[in-house]
Amino acid sequence: MKPDSKGHSDDVDESGAMGRILRRVQVALDRALGSLPPRVIRWFAREDDSAVTTGRLLVLVPHPDDETIGAGMAIPRTLDAGGQVTIVVGTDGRHGDPDTVPPEQMGVVRRDELERATAALGVPPADLVILEFEDASLTRNELRLAEAIADIVEAKRPDVVIAPSPWDLHPDHAALGRAARQVLAGRSIRHLEYLVWGWDAPVRLTARLVRRASQNRIHWGYPGRPVLLDGTGYVDRKAEALACYSSQFSPTAVFRGRPVGGSGPLGHQFMRRIDFANEVFFLRRPTPSPH
Numbered sequence: 001m002k003p004d005s006k007g008h009s010d011d012v013d014e015s016g017a018m019g020r021i022l023r024r025v026q027v028a029l030d031r032a033l034g035s036l037p038p039r040v041i042r043w044f045a046r047e048d049d050s051a052v053t054t055g056r057l058l059v060l061v062p063h064p065d066d067e068t069i070g071a072g073m074a075i076p077r078t079l080d081a082g083g084q085v086t087i088v089v090g091t092d093g094r095h096g097d098p099d100t101v102p103p104e105q106m107g108v109v110r111r112d113e114l115e116r117a118t119a120a121l122g123v124p125p126a127d128l129v130i131l132e133f134e135d136a137s138l139t140r141n142e143l144r145l146a147e148a149i150a151d152i153v154e155a156k157r158p159d160v161v162i163a164p165s166p167w168d169l170h171p172d173h174a175a176l177g178r179a180a181r182q183v184l185a186g187r188s189i190r191h192l193e194y195l196v197w198g199w200d201a202p203v204r205l206t207a208r209l210v211r212r213a214s215q216n217r218i219h220w221g222y223p224g225r226p227v228l229l230d231g232t233g234y235v236d237r238k239a240e241a242l243a244c245y246s247s248q249f250s251p252t253a254v255f256r257g258r259p260v261g262g263s264g265p266l267g268h269q270f271m272r273r274i275d276f277a278n279e280v281f282f283l284r285r286p287t288p289s290p291h
Contacts, residue, residue: 048227055159064114072238073231117244138175192281199273
């Protein structure tokens with residue numbers, strides 16, 4: 001499986017001609033579908049404020065920018081409701097655009113972007129935790145990652161946790177999602193999950209789920225319909241935070257009609273999957289502790 005510039009990994013074996021053909025078909029279908037899959041999910045989802053709390057919200061993200069893409073409306077809504085938000089970022093983001101910027105330099109750039117974006121969302125520096133694993137390394141560091149998250153959960157005692165879905169297609173997202181599920185098992189904490197790269201490649205996501213279901217490796221864990229968080233009044237806040245990531249978004253990147261791009265690799269094709277005035281989460285079913 002060959003990662004692209006964002007560390008995105010595919011499930012199609014490209015070692016042979018058939019694999020390469022299937023890969024091209026998947027990419028073509030994903031581009032043709034555009035924003036249809038997230039639109040369908042939003043139509044199917046139920047309106048719910050589960051991601052908002054007057055207590056403590058913990059947001060787990062693998063890279064700088066995922067906090068804004070995944071929960072850029074849930075975060076300020078919680079703060080405005082009187083809650084407290086802690087954001088934990090798993091990696092330094094150094095491989096965000098390896099074709100144009102050296103990794104060490106990109107790590108510094110993305111940390112600065114993260115600090116400006118979280119400030120735009122209303123989160124003070126004291127409530128931002130950067131674990132500083134190397135970008136694209138969370139799968140091989142999953143045990144250490146889970147230990148770090150467990151320590152933070154014990155210290156912060158969150159009422160709600162927002163984390164990536166283990167079914168997302170980026171290896172770092174999936175690893176953080178698995179670690180979060182492991183740590184939160186057996187705890188009475190509201191746990192919601194989000195997708196980023198699954199929206200960008202719904203055909204590949206579906207293929208992965210079908211294959212793992214056929215191998216009896218799927219434990220979906222969602223008791224009902226996805227939940228839809230109303231972002232009325234928060235579009236500008238999310239757009240302002242997205243615009244801080246000029247290293248990630250290209251000049252064609254627009255959110256709700258607002259230009260947010262800079263010199264990065266992610267443009268219109270990516271943005272149309274997340275260009276909505278609401279956010280979708282998957283509410284986890286409580287699970288027993290593995291111990």
